[in-house]
Every structure is written in structure tokens, then in C-alpha cells.
Amino acid sequence: MKTTTKxxxxxxxxxxxxxLSLTILNAMFVGKNxxxxxxxxxxxxxxxxxxxxxxxxxxxxxxxxxxxxxxxKQSKLSHAALWLGNSQLHAVNQYVTGQxxxxxxxxxxxxxxxxxxxxxxxxxxxxxxxxxxxEYLSSQANFDYLILPLVFDDLREAELRQDIIxxxxxxxxxxxxxxxKLGRALIDRYSPATDQTEVTQTNLLLRDKSEExxxxxxxxxxxxxxxxxxxxxxxxxxxxxxxxxxxxxxASTKRxxxxxxxxxxxxxxxxxxxxxxxxxxxxIMYIAPIRNDVPLPYIESEYxxxxxxxxxxxxxxxxxxxxxxxxxxxxxxxxxxDSTVVGGKKEIDFMHFQAAGHMILAEQLxxxxxxxx
Amino acid sequence: xxxxxxTYLLFLFVIVTLYWTLPRTPRLYLVFLSSITFYGFWKFTFxxxxxxxxxxDYFIAKRIYSEKQKLxxxxxxxxxxxxxxxxxxxxKYLIFFTDSAFGLANMIGLxxxxxxxxIILPIGISFYTFQTISYxxxxxxxxxxxxxxxxxxxxYVTFFPQLVAGPILRAVEVIPQLDKRPTFKLSSFxxxxxxxxxxxxxKVVLADNLAPLVDSGFSTSVDNLSAVDVWTLAFLFxxxxxxxxxxxSHIALGSARLMGIQFPENFNYPYLxxxxxxxWKRWHISLSSWIRDYLYLPLVGxxxxxxxxxxxxxxTQQKEKxxxxxxxSTWAIMGLWHGANWxxxxxxxxxxxxxxIYRILAPVAHHWSKKTKHVCGWMITxxxxxxxxxxxxxxxxxxxFQMYLLILQPGAYTWLGMRENVYLVTALVLLLFxxxxxxxxxxxxxxxxxxxxxxxxxxxxxxxxxxxxxxFLRPINQFIYFQF
Numbered sequence: 001m002k003t004t005t006k007x008x009x010x011x012x013x014x015x016x017x018x019x020l021s022l023t024i025l026n027a028m029f030v031g032k033n034x035x036x037x038x039x040x041x042x043x044x045x046x047x048x049x050x051x052x053x054x055x056x057x058x059x060x061x062x063x064x065x066x067x068x069x070x071x072x073k074q075s076k077l078s079h080a081a082l083w084l085g086n087s088q089l090h091a092v093n094q095y096v097t098g099q100x101x102x103x104x105x106x107x108x109x110x111x112x113x114x115x116x117x118x119x120x121x122x123x124x125x126x127x128x129x130x131x132x133x134x135e136y137l138s139s140q141a142n143f144d145y146l147i148l149p150l151v152f153d154d155l156r157e158a159e160l161r162q163d164i165i166x167x168x169x170x171x172x173x174x175x176x177x178x179x180x181k182l183g184r185a186l187i188d189r190y191s192p193a194t195d196q197t198e199v200t201q202t203n204l205l206l207r208d209k210s211e212e213x214x215x216x217x218x219x220x221x222x223x224x225x226x227x228x229x230x231x232x233x234x235x236x237x238x239x240x241x242x243x244x245x246x247x248x249x250x251a252s253t254k255r256x257x258x259x260x261x262x263x264x265x266x267x268x269x270x271x272x273x274x275x276x277x278x279x280x281x282x283x284i285m286y287i288a289p290i291r292n293d294v295p296l297p298y299i300e301s302e303y304x305x306x307x308x309x310x311x312x313x314x315x316x317x318x319x320x321x322x323x324x325x326x327x328x329x330x331x332x333x334x335x336x337x338d339s340t341v342v343g344g345k346k347e348i349d350f351m352h353f354q355a356a357g358h359m360i361l362a363e364q365l366x367x368x369x370x371x372x373x
Numbered sequence: 374x375x376x377x378x379x380t381y382l383l384f385l386f387v388i389v390t391l392y393w394t395l396p397r398t399p400r401l402y403l404v405f406l407s408s409i410t411f412y413g414f415w416k417f418t419f420x421x422x423x424x425x426x427x428x429x430d431y432f433i434a435k436r437i438y439s440e441k442q443k444l445x446x447x448x449x450x451x452x453x454x455x456x457x458x459x460x461x462x463x464x465k466y467l468i469f470f471t472d473s474a475f476g477l478a479n480m481i482g483l484x485x486x487x488x489x490x491x492i493i494l495p496i497g498i499s500f501y502t503f504q505t506i507s508y509x510x511x512x513x514x515x516x517x518x519x520x521x522x523x524x525x526x527x528x529y530v531t532f533f534p535q536l537v538a539g540p541i542l543r544a545v546e547v548i549p550q551l552d553k554r555p556t557f558k559l560s561s562f563x564x565x566x567x568x569x570x571x572x573x574x575x576k577v578v579l580a581d582n583l584a585p586l587v588d589s590g591f592s593t594s595v596d597n598l599s600a601v602d603v604w605t606l607a608f609l610f611x612x613x614x615x616x617x618x619x620x621x622s623h624i625a626l627g628s629a630r631l632m633g634i635q636f637p638e639n640f641n642y643p644y645l646x647x648x649x650x651x652x653w654k655r656w657h658i659s660l661s662s663w664i665r666d667y668l669y670l671p672l673v674g675x676x677x678x679x680x681x682x683x684x685x686x687x688x689t690q691q692k693e694k695x696x697x698x699x700x701x702s703t704w705a706i707m708g709l710w711h712g713a714n715w716x717x718x719x720x721x722x723x724x725x726x727x728x729x730i731y732r733i734l735a736p737v738a739h740h741w742s743k744k745t746k747h748v749c750g751w752m753i754t755x756x757x758x759x760x761x762x763x764x765x766x767x768x769x770x771x772x773x774f775q776m777y778l779l780i781l782q783p784g785a786y787t788w789l790g791m792r793e794n795v796y797l798v799t800a801l802v803l804l805l806f807x808x809x810x811x812x813x814x815x816x817x818x819x820x821x822x823x824x825x826x827x828x829x830x831x832x833x834x835x836x837x838x839x840x841x842x843x844x845f846l847r848p849i850n851q852f853i854y855f856q857f
Contacts, residue, residue: 007559013828014563017835025840156792159589189592207374207414211848214379224843231844243797260597260790 022224029227029234036233044335045352046095047087050104058090058103058119062136062167068118069140079115081145081369082137084130086154088288089121091352093335099355105362110369115144126157126261128186129164131268131275135177136167138279145369146281148272149288152298152306153351158261165190176275182267244341251340251347252294257302266309273317284368285314287324289361291350293331321372328364333357374414374533376624377576378848384411385569389631397554404528404551404632411533412497419495422460427527429456430505434512434519446513453509457502464494469713497537499710501530503663508544510667514677517545525552534628538621540639540659547634555633565630572623574838577845580616583802586795587613591766593790595775600785601796603763603776604756609799610766611759612806615644618657642810644758647750648735649727652758664707672699701725711765716773719764727757 049058055071056064072080083089089103103119110117120133127150134146160168168190177183218225243249276283287307290296296303307324314322333356337349374381388407395403413420433453440446478484508530511517520526529547590598590606598606622639629636643656653661666677673696701722708721738746760780764773779785789796820827 007563009824009828010563010831011559013831014566014835016832017839020832020836021839021843024836025843159585185592189588205415206417207378207380207848210380210414211375211378214383218379228844228846235841235844243794258790258792259788260593261792263597 025224025227025231029231030223032227032230032234034230034233036237044337044346044349045091045093047090048092048095048099048101049090050101050107052104052107057107057117058101058121061120061122061161061163062133062170063163065120065137065140068120069137072116072118072141075116077111077114077116079113079144080141081110081115081117081147082134082143083117083119083121083147084125084133085119085121085147085149085288086125086151086351087121087123088149088151088351088353089119092358093349093352093354095355100358101355102358102362102365105359106365109362109366113370115369122161122163124154124157126154127265127268127272128158128182129160131182131272132160132164132167132171132177132186134272135175135183135275136171138275138281139172139175142279143281145372146272146276146283147365147369148269148283148285150269150285150306150310151288151351152257152303153255155262155265155306156255156258158258158264160186160190176271176278180271182264182271241340241342245344249340250344251337251350252297254295254297254299256299257306266313270313270316273313273320277317277319281319282372283317283320284365284372285310285320285322286365286368287326289325289327289329289353289357291329291331291334291348291353292327294348297350321368323364323368325361325364328360329353329357333360374411375848376621376628377573377581377846379846380414385628385631392632393557400554401522401524401528401551404532405524408528408531408533408536412531412536415496415537416493419493422464422495422498423501423531424527426457426460426501426505427530429453430509430530431520431523431526434509435521437509437513438519450509450513454506457506461498461502464492464498466709466713468492473715500539500541501536503541503660503667504530507541507663507667511544520544520548522552532629532634534625535636538618538625539657540622540625540636541663542636542659546637550634557633561630561633565627568623568627568630570835570838570842572620572627573842573846574620575616575623576620577847578841579802580613580620581845581847583609583613583616583798586798587766590791590795591768595772595779597790598776598779599788599790600780600782601788602790603779604760605791605796605799606766606776607756607759607763608803609795611644611762612799612802614762614765615640644755644806645751645810646754646758647747648754649724649731649757651750652754653724653728660707660710664703668706669699669703672702697729700729704728715770716764716767719770719773720761723761723764727761 049056049060051057052071055074056067057071059065059068083103083106090101092099092101103117103121107117107119118137120137122129125133130148137143168187171177175183177187215225273283273285287310311322314320333354335349335352335354336346337352339345339347374384384407388403391403392400409420412423430453433449433456437446437449437453440449508517508526512519520529525548526544528551529542529544532542532547532551535542587606587610590602590609593602619640626636626638637659639658641655641658643652646652646655670677704721704725705718706721707724708717708719711717711720738749741749760777763776764770767773767776816830820830
């Protein structure tokens with residue numbers, strides 16, 4: 001009898017744990033739908049992906065690229081321009097309804113020059129990702145211009161997001177991607193393995209089919225299963241904030257360059273420029289605007305080396321025009337972002353500016369492109 | 374079927390329910406057929422390969438037992454070994470040895486075009502092959518009698534909780550348990566569920582979240598890594614593979630426990646080992662003891678007396694030379710067992726060297742106090758064992774040697790090549806691992822006579838583990854040891 005009581009006590013812990021965990025998950029995450037890719041923008045900044053005459057001209061990535069590409073193909077303009085970049089292109093600080101992004105303004109201006117501009121931007125987009133995206137997009141359309149912002153902060157990124165990984169398998173074998181060391185390394189790393197081990201034989205196995213069916217059923221019939229990605233994102237965000245709080249990391253904290261990632265991205269840049277040169281595409285490469293009335297969140301010497309290196313690289317290619325836009329947006333046109341630490345104050349946003357800043361960027365770019373005609 | 378999937382959890386629920394409702398014979402059929410189904414969820418075409426191994430050893434073991442002459446017994450044993458190792462060689466090593474032979478031919482100037490072999494490695498072949506070999510050898514040695522009931526024997530070899538990644542079980546450990554109807558015990562059942570939840574937590578929350586950091590680090594060109602990065606990656610992969618494999622073992626043990634069957638433990642805090650020898654008594658214990666009993670001791674010429682204690686034991690009264698030859702041969706084979714690549718061979722030899730050095734140096738510390746020996750031993754053993762994972766994870770010999778060379782260069786310690794988070798996560802995992810061991814020991818003692826505290830503590834642990842497991846449960850990565 002004593003043993004039975006003990007056993008029941010153990011089992012009661014298990015059952016209470018089960019009930020508690022499901023209750024907590026339900027209370028914390030059900031009904032929420034956070035876009036974690038855009039989380040860094042916070043409440044101060046809004047993402048805007050504009051269209052022109054009902055046609056999308058600014059896309060998020062490979063997954064929605066068909067809309068942008070078909071828009072260009074349907075237009076009767078003679079030239080095409082492609083603008084790749086990070087959230088600076090689609091985020092407007094202190095946004096007021098009706099305000100326009102640089103991509104929209106530049107699209108309108110270039111139309112008058114018989115050029116159709118399509119923009120693709122993803123948060124923290126690295127040059128490695130842009131290399132793949134460029135190869136993917138240029139396999140579907142010929143671009144006369146490629147506009148490429150250079151953001152020092154994004155050279156700390158080296159991973160590929162799912163959208164870009166999906167594009168890898170859609171790029172034709174004739175692409176430069178397959179003939180470069182970096183391209184092959186990225187394909188090897190992110191494509192499904194192709195050797196003879198059983199690890200590779202996972203596609204469309206019975207276990208995959210059953211798992212898909214069960215997950216589908218659980219998603220449709222339980223509220224918790226559907227919110228698991230929300231919970232995962234929230235946990236990761238909490239850990240990120242916890243780390244920032246523990247180490248006192250804010251938006252203004254100086255980020256050192258990461259050698260391996262930096263060099264991978266520089267290689268990617270060179271591949272983009274080579275590929276564009278082969279395709280006869282003119283490249284406008286610019287140092288992205290940054291708020292500079294306060295100390296930069298970079299180590300100055302590294303940032304200076306980066307700019308010099310960009311300038312030097314541009315001279316290696318006949319099709320590249322290099323400009324620096326780092327100072328074009330005045331301090332008053334920048335804004336703040338929510339704190340990246342737990343319970344902290346608002347912090348300086350070094351990346352996203354207000355609508356007036358978008359206007360300035362579009363005008364500057366337009367005059368540069370015009371000068372290349 | 375993957376343990377870290379909803380499919381498996383549903384499958385287990387159905388099988389366990391049926392298991393406890395059926396009488397002996399139908400229950401055995403249920404175990405056998407469910408194991409075949411479990412395997413078939415990967416590929417049904419490879420079920421016959423596994424069954425061939427089962428049938429072969431079922432009949433050969435009986436034949437060995439019935440033969441009167443020692444020589445005839447030996448012939449039958451050799452046939453069994455040729456068959457089992459032949460299967461393993463064909464599926465696992467043919468491509469490797471063919472490629473190596475062509476590589477060597479080209480290196481010495483003979484122009485040879487390699488032909489392409491497309492052989493799929495049947496999942497779990499290394500495990501069930503070792504299991505059938507141990508059965509036949511044990512019958513040959515006279516340790517056990519052959520099993521007459523084919524379904525019982527087949528259930529032992531194919532028993533789904535241990536089928537694809539161990540623990541490697543001896544017949545004597547499992548067949549008697551499968552044969553008798555176990556008594557249902559609520560405590561055993563609760564323990565099984567506890568282990569499954571804990572295993573899933575280790576796999577989907579820890580191992581799978583470390584995997585992207587490890588993959589990213591090891592796919593970086595070695596030229597872009599610093600010595601600190603190499604150390605970090607060694608530790609990080611060391612923890613990833615530990616969480617991953619330990620998770621598999623927990624789920625395997627837990628699943629068997631739900632059916633009233635007890636497997637021996639496969640892990641015992643290996644990273645707290647104070648010597649390389651002790652490490653192998655704590656890591657993948659069933660493989661270490663298998664290697665010792667069926668390979669190392671026969672090579673040394675020592676008679677096998679005990680079983681499943683674990684670790685490559687330091688045998689006594691043998692000639693140093695034969696001991697060393699056996700040590701290095703055993704480890705080279707142990708390395709190749711893990712994978713058909715020279716990097717695994719290097720991994721094996723690395724451990725052989727570690728144990729060899731330990732044998733030489735151990736007497737030096739003989740007069741040290743126990744505490745000093747433990748602390749110093751742990752501080753040397755942990756990084757040494759972690760560095761051993763480099764060839765295990767590297768894609769090529771070139772990368773392996775380059776990484777080892779890096780850690781010997783003082784100048785390579787002056788910069789960092791990876792994201793700050795990687796170092797932070799590694800340090801945190803190491804800290805948590807050690808803290809968990811000591812805190813859980815303390816808490817176990819603390820709650821011993823406090824039932825309320827125990828219930829509260831268990832409830833909190835279950836709540837955390839279940840919440841995180843539900844959130845992270847996705848079969849995105851299969852278990853690392855599935856490839857062996």
C-alpha cells in the first residue's frame with residue numbers, strides 16, 4: 001500500500017506538470033502572431049512594401065519574387081534595375097500613413113527614364129544572401145542596373161534564411177554560383193545532402209509523410225500546436241534580451257567585425273560584381289546611410305578599413321560605380337527603437353530613418369543612375 | 374521512425390497499450406511486428422537485410438550448440454562472422470575502401486578511374502550486427518544456450534527501442550525479460566515516461582539548438598578559424614553529440630521501461646571522468662563493453678569472464694607489447710565502426726594514444742591525494758576528450774590536422790573568428806552541465822525525506838521539460854548516431 005501511494009505521488013507530479021505546461025503555453029502564446037524577422041524594428045518603425053498601380057514593386061525575397069518579376073515583364077519599359085538591401089529599404093521610422101519609401105520614390109523617378117525598378121529587402125541581409133538572391137533573380141530577368149547598399153553591420157551575418165535556402169535549388173546550374181568556391185560551399189552546406197548514407201534518404205519516407213499528416217492534424221485541431229513557432233520565437237527573443245541585459249549590450253554598443261563572416265561577405269560581393277560584369281549589368285554600390293551625430297556602433301578603424309576596401313574593390317570592375325551615402329541623412333531624420341534589454345530605455349536606431357530620409361536617398365540614387373546614362 | 378517525432382510518440386502509445394493487454398505469445402508477435410514496422414518507416418526494402426542477419430544467427434547458434442567438436446563449432450562461428458561482417462563491409466565500407474584503393478593507385482601514379490557505387494547504408498546495421506555477433510559468440514563461448522523460439526530471438530535483435538542506435542544489448546540481458554510477462558509497476562511506467570521526456574528535452578531543446586552553431590563552425594574554412602575557435606567548436610560538438618546520443622539512450626531506456634523491460638545504462642556523466650579510461654566507462658557503455666569483450670580481450674589473449682561492466686579495461690598479467698598492439702588495433706576498429714572515413718580512424722587512434730599515455734603517467738600520480746587526483750584528472754581529461762571530437766566531426770583529414778595544428782600555435786589565440794554567441798553558449802552549456810550534476814545530487818539528498826518538496830520539485834521539472842519539448846519538438850535533425 002505504501003509503495004502504491006509513493007507511485008501515485010510520482011505520477012501526480014507528471015500529470016500536474018503536463019497540465020501546468022499546457023496551461024502556461026496556452027496562456028502565453030495562443031492568439032499571438034509576431035513577425036520575428038521584423039522584431040528588431042519595434043514599434044517606432046513600420047515595414048512598407050509598396051506597389052505601383054496595384055503591382056508589387058518591392059518584395060521580401062525569393063518566395064514572393066514572382067510578383068515583382070512579373071510586374072517588370074508586364075511593363076513596357078526598356079530597362080530594368082534591381083535594388084537589393086536590408087530593412088533600411090523597407091522600414092520607415094515614425095511612419096505616417098501615406099508616406100513613401102525610397103524604393104517607391106526611385107521607382108517613380110526611374111520610370112521617367114524608361115527604367116523599371118524592382119526592390120528586394122530582407123532584415124540583416126548579408127552579401128552572401130544577396131549573392132544567391134541576385135543569381136536567382138537574374139536567372140529570371142535581365143537587369144541593366146544593380147543597386148547594392150553596403151552595410152558594415154550586415155557583414156557580421158553569414159547564415160542563410162529559409163527564403164534564400166529555398167531559392168538555392170531553383171538557380172540554374174549555369175549560374176556563377178555553381179562555379180565559385182563560395183557558391184559551391186553554400187550549396188553544399190544548405191542543400192539536402194547527396195551522398196550515400198541513410199541520412200540522405202529521408203525525403204518522402206513513410207516517417208516524413210506520417211509526421212506531416214500528424215502535424216497537420218494537430219495544427220488544425222489544437223491551439224497550442226499552432227502557436228509553437230510563436231513560442232520558439234518568443235523564447236529566443238527572451239534569451240537575446242537576457243543576454244543583452246546581462247552583458248549590457250545596447251544598439252550603441254560597438255560590434256567588432258567577425259573576420260570569417262566579413263571575408264565570406266567580401267567574397268560574395270566580388271562574386272556579385274563579377275557576375276554583373278559578365279551579364280553587362282551596371283552596378284551602383286553605395287555605403288549605406290548611418291546616423292553619425294553620435295559615436296558609431298562600430299570600431300572606427302575597422303569601419304574605415306571597410307570603406308577603403310569597398311572603394312578598392314570597386315576599381316577592379318569596369319561596371320561598378322562606388323559612392324558613399326553615409327552622411328546624407330541628417331540627425332533629425334533618424335529615430336529611436338525599443339530597448340534591446342529587459343526593462344531598458346529607448347535606444348538609438350542606427351539603421352532606419354524617417355520618410356524624409358527615404359526621399360533624400362531616392363534622390364541621391366536617381367542622380368547617380370542618371371549620371372551613368 | 375525518429376524518436377523525436379509525433380509519429381513515434383503515437384506509435385509508442387499504441388504499442389504499449391496493446392502490449393499490456395496481450396498474453397505472452399501474441400505479445401511477442403506484437404514486439405516483433407512493431408519493431409519491423411518501426412524500421413520500415415525508414416525503408417521497408419532494408420527489412421530483409423536485417424532479417425537475414427537474424428535468421429543466419431538463429432540457425433548458426435543452434436548449430437554451434439549442437440556440434441560436439443570444438444573445431445566444428447569454430448567453423449560455424451567463422452561462417453556467422455563472415456556473414457555478419459560481410460554485410461557490414463558491403464553496406465558500410467565497400468565505397469570507402471574502393472575509393473581509398475583508387476586514391477592510393479592514383480597517388481602512386483597508376484591511372485585508375487573510380488567506378489561509382491550507389492549503396493545506401495541500412496540504418497542501425499552497425500548496432501544489430503554487433504548484437505547478433507555477440508549472441509553467436511556467447512553461445513560459442515558457452516555463456517548462453519541458443520534460443521529455440523525464433524520470434525523471441527528476432528524480437529531481441531529487432532526490439533525497436535534499441536534497434537537503430539543501441540544500447541547494444543546482450544541476449545542474456547533481454548531475452549529472459551521478453552520471455553516472461555513482466556508485472557505492471559506504476560513506478561516503472563512513470564520512470565519510463567520521465568526518461569522519454571528528459572531524453573526529448575535533451576534532443577530537441579539542447580542538441581538541436583546547438584547543431585546550427587556546430588554546423589556553421591565546422592563548415593567554415595579552417596584558415597578563418599582561430600585556436601580559440603577550435604577549442605570552442607570541440608567543446609560545443611562534444612556537448613551536442615553527448616546531448617544527442619544520451620537523449621537517444623534515455624528515450625530507448627524509457628520506451629523499454631514502459632514495457633517493463635530494463636536496459637543497462639549507456640551513459641554516466643562522461644564529461645566528469647577523471648581519466649580517458651574512466652571516460653570510456655561512462656560513454657556509450659554498451660559499445661565499450663562490447664569492444665572489450667569481443668575484440669580487445671581476445672586480442673590480448675585474456676579470457677572473458679564478466680560482462681557489460683563497460684570500458685576498455687586495463688587487463689592484468691599480459692605482455693606490454695601485445696597489450697599495446699591490442700589497444701591500438703581495437704581503437705582503430707572502434708573508429709572505423711563509427712564511420713567509413715579516415716577521420717574516424719584518427720579519432721580512434723587519438724583515444725588509443727590518450728589511454729596509452731594515461732597508462733604510462735598514472736603511476737606518477739599514485740602518491741597524490743584522492744581529491745588532487747580527481748581535480749587534476751578531470752581538468753586534463755575534459756579538454757583532452759573534447760579535442761578528440763575534432764576528427765569525429767571534421768569532413769576531411771586535412772581539416773582535422775589543420776585544426777590540431779592551430780591549437781599549437783600561440784599566435785592563433787589572439788583573435789576570434791566566430792560570433793560572440795558561440796563562445797557564450799559554449800561556456801554556458803559547460804557551466805550548466807557541471808551545475809546540473811552537483812545541484813541534482815544535492816537536491817536528491819535534500820528531498821529524500823521531504824515528500825512535498827519532492828512533488829513540487831518534480832512538478833516544476835516536468836512543467837519546464839514538457840513545455841520546452843512541446844515547443845521544440847520537430848524532427849529536423851535525426852540522431853547523430855543513426856549514421857553509424
